[in-house]
Amino acid sequence: MEMEEHARVIDFMPDGRSTDREREPTAQLVGEKYFTLLEVAIKRGALCALGQRLYVGKDARPEVEKIKMRIDFNDLSATARNELPLVAKNIIHDREADFVNMFNKAGPISIRLHQLELLPGIGKKHLKEILEAREARPFENFKDVQARVALLPDPANLILTRITEELHGDSKYYLFVRPPSRHHEEYGYSR
16 A cells, blocks of 8 residues: 655644653644645654645655554644645645646546546536536646636635545545545554
8 A cells, every 4th residue: 555755744742742651742744645644753853844744755754753643633633623724725736737637537436426526516517517628628727627617616625625525534435535444554554
C-alpha cells in the first residue's frame, strides 16, 4: 500500500497533548496525496508552523521524529479542525492538474451513479454538461471547468467539500481520501 510522502501541519503542540504519558513536541498533519490524517512526534528543536510541508516518507525525516499513528477526524484538536479546510484548499490548488484530470477522466460507478455526481452540487444536468464539454476538449484548469460548464460552483470548493465529507469517515465511496481502516496497522502506522 502506497504511503504519504509529504504532509502539512494542521496543529503543532510544542509540549504534546496534556493526556500523553511522554510529553514530546507533537503535530497533527494532513497528507498531500491521500489526505491521510497523522499524528507525529516532532524532533526537539525543529521548527514547525501551521501549513508547513513536512516529509513523512520512509527515508530520513528532517523534522519528524516518528509517526505516532494514523488518526481519525474525531481525534483532531480544535486547532487542527479549524486549519484543515484552509490547508486542504492549498493542497487542492497546488495539485490542481490532478483534480482537473479527475474532471477529465472520471467514470461511472454503477449504471445509475457517476463519480462526478459524488461532488456536492453536481447532479444529472451538470454531469451531462461536464461530459459533453470534456469530450469536445479536455479541461485545462479549474477556471476552464467553471467557464465551460454553466452555473457550476467553484470546482475547488466542490472538491474541498467532498474531501471534508470523506475525512469524516462515513462515506460509501472515496474519491480523494484513503478510506478509514479498522486496523490502523494496515497503513503501516501503529495506533
